[in-house]
Amino acid sequence: MEQYLETTKEVYKRAAETPDVGLCCTTTPIWAFPGLDIPKRMQQMNYGCGSTVHPRDLVNNPKILYVGVGGGMELLQFAYFSRQKDGVIGVDVVDEMLAASALNFKEAENLNDWFKSEFVSLRSGDALNLPVEDGSIDVAAQNCLFNIFHEEDLKKALKEMYRVLKPHGRLVLSDPVCENEMPDNLKEDPKLRALCLSGALPLKHYIDMITEVGFGTVEIRAKRPYRILDTDHYDTEKPIHIDSVEVCAIKDPMPEDGPCVFTGRTAIYTGKEEYFDDHAGHVLMYNQPLSVCDKTAGNLEKLNREYIYVSDSTFFYDGGGCC
Incomplete structure (x- = not known):
């Protein structure tokens, strides 16, 4: 040993x-x-x-x-x-x-x-x-x-x-x-x-x-x-x-685009429509916070920074997320 x-x-x-x-x-x-x-x-x-x-x-x-x-x-x-x-x-x-x-x-x-x-x-x-x-x-x-x-x-x-x-x-x-x-x-x-x-x-x-x-x-x-x-x-x-x-x-199956890692990030949509659909399985209702994994957070930031707020990592996550 x-x-x-x-x-x-x-x-x-x-x-x-x-x-x-x-x-x-x-x-x-x-x-x-x-x-x-x-x-x-x-x-x-x-x-x-x-x-x-x-x-x-x-x-x-x-x-x-x-x-x-x-x-x-x-x-x-x-x-x-x-x-x-x-x-x-x-x-x-x-x-x-x-x-x-x-x-x-x-x-x-x-x-x-x-x-x-x-x-x-x-x-x-x-x-x-x-x-x-x-x-x-x-x-x-x-x-x-x-x-x-x-x-x-x-x-x-x-x-x-x-x-x-x-x-x-x-x-x-x-x-x-x-x-x-x-x-x-x-x-x-x-x-x-x-x-x-x-x-x-x-x-x-x-x-x-x-x-x-x-x-x-x-x-x-x-x-x-x-x-x-x-x-x-x-x-x-x-x-x-x-x-x-x-x-x-x-022990979930590994997604094709890599693991979902939640570090306490949140997305909020503030646009004029009732909701925002990223066509990747994530729907953000107007002004309703959604916990998102780091992978989804990065994708949302690329899609629409003007109407979507994405927080930094808080390193606190307690369920209810996007995946």
Whole structure:
């Protein structure tokens, strides 16, 4: 196993044995669902940079896979929407983390009348070779794990997620991204990779890697400031700003003209007619906002800039789009 993966296992082995509250700084508030009480230790072991739990993904009692279990908090939240035996599968390469989350689920049973530990199936396994059958999962998720991987391993991890998802299944990710050039000395530091910092990719490159695997639709649901690698504490000549993003990649067929990537852009038609039809499947009603993917936004800007306003990317998208 590569050195950086060994270092990662050691970091999270220690974090399983003794909760490390400052290890990651989740930028999304913890969802508060009726009747859900999350054990304190689970919250302390919430080693992520955002949230992968979105209620609109979790309809009709879905089968869910979560890779990199942490203290089990997001698995518990997923189980809230899939109250069936083995409805949620949690995979982790660190045995100590699996053991710690199993204990946390026992406490969760005492706090929540509806929850049973059997709702969650904990499995020892590797993100690069998932112990899960092809096409068996409705929603797959990972939080601040894939950022650790070097790019070749990241491609393997994404392909594995694509493999296990059903058609139109959803891969929900939360990872750090960085538009600054990451110095090689930081990029190759196994400890900084384990801490989900120096492996941060530019957002476009991150999205390109997702679509190259085959995901036909990608949604950027949130983008927030996350960390700064400053010159006093890190070996860098200038500060490096890192954001966290929450992304949903959908296993839709790939359109002939390329993937639909939603980065929170909106189009509004203000012409004299009742509506505008671009004859490519998109109808804009007068003065009614329509969320559009980047591809459609670019095409609309070319067609009629005078009567069609197209916003810049807000990096917030919550459905209801053009595709």
